[in-house]
Amino acid sequence: MSNIHDQIQDVIAKNDVVLFMKGTPQMPQCGFSGQVVQILDYLGVPYKGVNVLADGELREGIKAFTNWPTIPQLYVKGEFVGGCDIIREMFQSGELSDHLSKAGVPAAQPARG
């Protein structure tokens, strides 16, 4: 198990924003993963998508890594930010943009509706 743990640690250390998801950013294979992809694309945030469906050990390992039972999972600067509900809530309140800019991650400013 530690091998997968190290792999996860390595990915989130080397990439500012990482989305562990079902499918790929171009082809999400789950509604919840697709919602987070839409939010990140809307904000213009560069991120690395990791398809957990391609690796069964990763799919379970990521849940143990954060003690979070579902996918997708978003990481910013190595820190777990949340799953679909939390990211959507943070996006709607503008908190996600603030969190990204505080973390020094370039994000296009969304049009405030």
Next chain:
Amino acid sequence: MAMEAAEIERLIKSALPDAKVQIQDLAGDGDHYAATVVSEAFRGKSRVQQHQLVYGALKGQMGGVLHALALTTLPPE
């Protein structure tokens, strides 16, 4: 396999006795729910920590038998 709303509520209340729980079956299939949970246990905790408390109460059902639970968690006003 699916889960009854009453079972979800029972599990949450067994871990968070003061919790007020509202559950909505989103798809009628016992697999996709939305839940609003209000409990003093959430005060001062981040959203991730609040949701982890609820997931812990569901004793591993979340992500397995229970595919989707759209969660909203709040401390009492």
